[in-house]
Every structure is written in structure tokens, then in C-alpha cells.
Amino acid sequence: DTGVSQNPRHKITKRGQNVTFRCDPISEHNRLYWYRQTLGQGPEFLTYFQNEAQLEKSRLLSDRFSAERPKGSFSTLEIQRTEQGDSAMYLCASSLPTSSVEPHPNTGELFFGEGSRLTVL
Amino acid sequence: AQKITQTQPGMFVQEKEAVTLDCTYDTSDPSYGLFWYKQPSSGEMIFLIYQGSYDQQNATEGRYSLNFQKARKSANLVISASQLGDSAMYFCAMSLPYNTDKLIFGTGTRLQVFP
Numbered sequence: 001d002t003g004v005s006q007n008p009r010h011k012i013t014k015r016g017q018n019v020t021f022r023c024d025p026i027s028e029h030n031r032l033y034w035y036r037q038t039l040g041q042g043p044e045f046l047t048y049f050q051n052e053a054q055l056e057k058s059r060l061l062s063d064r065f066s067a068e069r070p071k072g073s074f075s076t077l078e079i080q081r082t083e084q085g086d087s088a089m090y091l092c093a094s095s096l097p098t099s100s101v102e103p104h105p106n107t108g109e110l111f112f113g114e115g116s117r118l119t120v121l
Numbered sequence: 122a123q124k125i126t127q128t129q130p131g132m133f134v135q136e137k138e139a140v141t142l143d144c145t146y147d148t149s150d151p152s153y154g155l156f157w158y159k160q161p162s163s164g165e166m167i168f169l170i171y172q173g174s175y176d177q178q179n180a181t182e183g184r185y186s187l188n189f190q191k192a193r194k195s196a197n198l199v200i201s202a203s204q205l206g207d208s209a210m211y212f213c214a215m216s217l218p219y220n221t222d223k224l225i226f227g228t229g230t231r232l233q234v235f236p
Contacts, residue, residue: 033223042125042212042226043166056223089164095222108154108222112166 002026004113006092012119013082020078021116025094032075033110034067035091036060043091049075082120089115123148125213125227132232134203141188142198142230144213153217155196156224157187160210169211172196203234 005024013019025032030051035043046065048056051072061067064082069075079086093110124147134140146155157169172180172187180187188197200207210231214224 031222040228042214042228043224045223045225048223091164091166093166108216109156109168109171110166110222110224111168112158114163114165117164 004092004094004111006090006113006116008116009114010117010119012121014121015084016081018078018080019082019118020076021090021092021118023075023077023092023094023113025074025092026111027073029094029096029111030072031095032069033093033095034075034077035093037089037091037115038087046077046090079118082118084120087118087120089117091115123150123153123215123217123225125215125225127213127227127230129230130228132230134200134232134234136205136234136236137202139199139201140203140232142200142211142213142232144196144198144227146194146196146213146215148215148217150217153215155187155189156214156216157185157196157198158212158214158226159207160212160229162209166212170198200232205234205236208232208234 032049034046037043045058046061047067049069052069064080067077093112095110126145153174155172158166170180170182170185170187172189179189184201186199210229212229213227216222216224
């Protein structure tokens with residue numbers, strides 16, 4: 001399977017514990033995004049990498065959250081001292097940069113993984 | 122700031138009928154992209170269709186078409202000949218190309234197709 005892969009798919013943890021999620025993007029994609037989706041809402045942007053550089057972080061990403069993409073390939077999202085409000089689906093997506101250059105114009109479409117669902121008890 | 126508004130929390134449609142899902146957007150940037158994604162119960166976001174702000178014609182992809190009305194800042198999704206497998210959440214999203222390409226999503230519309 002050459003799509004975006006996330007694991008674990010489900011994580012149940014107790015409040016105060018640390019959790020880490022991993023995302024393996026599509027291999028030729030240099031852009032990687034993390035989103036959070038709570039019940040009944042659309043995905044909310046958390047952070048973005050271009051290769052190994054973290055170029056943008058949302059205000060939603062408190063200091064308990066940290067994301068890395070050390071070699072510009074897979075990425076990890078760690079949440080320290082989890083709180084019940086952290087319970088959500090964490091989605092990873094990857095893409096190529098938008099380009100209008102023929103013969104391969106690109107819309108910048110994001111390809112998503114199936115997400116990692118976190119439940120904090 | 123960019124914003125996407127989807128005012129229909131839920132929609133019902135009978136199989137084989139067409140349905141329109143509403144989306145309005147707000148941005149001051151002249152260059153942007155509009156996307157629709159489908160999210161079935163499995164959770165994965167599936168890309169359906171894209172419309173660029175400078176595209177003259179409405180985008181179409183199979184049974185999906187995007188009714189783009191730039192002056193009204195609307196980008197409604199039309200699904201023709203609905204199928205039972207179309208039952209899912211549908212999200213409208215906007216990006217600013219040549220920037221980070223991050224997507225700003227609406228709150229979604231749950232579509233249920235009945236026989």
C-alpha cells in the first residue's frame with residue numbers, strides 16, 4: 001500500500017500519560033501536515049512540515065504537543081501529560097507543492113491517512 | 122482570515138436522485154483553491170473534487186460537480202445519481218496555493234442516502 005499510513009489507529013490512555021503517533025507519508029511527498037478532528041467538527045490544522053523543517057504551527061498546538069520529521073520522511077506527534085480535552089482523531093496528510101507547471105500541474109491536494117484516534121480517560 | 126461555512130448539518134437523499142451540498146467561503150486573497158472531501162465512517166478523508174479560483178469552468182469528476190459562483194463566494198457540491206455508498210460526511214475546504222497549502226475545513230454535512 002503506497003498511501004499515507006498512521007499508527008496506532010487507536011490509543012486509549014490515562015490522563016497525564018504521554019502518547020506518540022507516527023505518520024508515514026507518500027514517499028515522494030515533501031509536505032506533511034497534522035490535523036486534529038473532534039466529534040462533529042471538521043479537521044483543524046495543527047502543524048506543517050516541508051521536508052524536515054517545521055514551517056508553521058497552529059495556536060492549537062500547546063507546549064504539551066511536539067511534532068518532528070527528522071529525516072524528512074516519517075513524522076511523529078507527541079502529546080505529553082495528556083488531558084481529556086486531547087481526545088480526538090489525529091489525522092496526517094501529505095502532498096506535493098502546488099504547481100501550475102505543465103505537463104504535471106498539481107492542485108496541492110492533500111492525501112490523508114486513516115487517522116489515529118486518541119481517547120484520554 | 123479564511124473561513125469555510127457549511128450550513129447543512131445533515132441531508133437526506135433518495136438513491137439515484139441528485140443532491141446539492143452547500144459551501145460558502147471567505148477570503149481576501151485572489152488566489153485560492155476549493156476542495157471537497159468525503160469522510161466515510163472509517164475516518165479517512167477522500168479527495169473528491171478541486172476548483173481553482175481562476176478556473177473559468179466548473180469542475181467535474183464523474184458524478185461530482187462543483188457549482189462555483191465566485192461573486193457569491195459559494196462552492197456547492199452536486200452529487201448526481203446518488204448511491205448508497207455515498208452516505209458519509211462531506212467537508213468543504215479552502216487552501217491558499219503557493220503558500221503552505223494547508224486546508225481550512227468547514228464543519229461538514231452528513232449525507233444519508235436511502236433506498
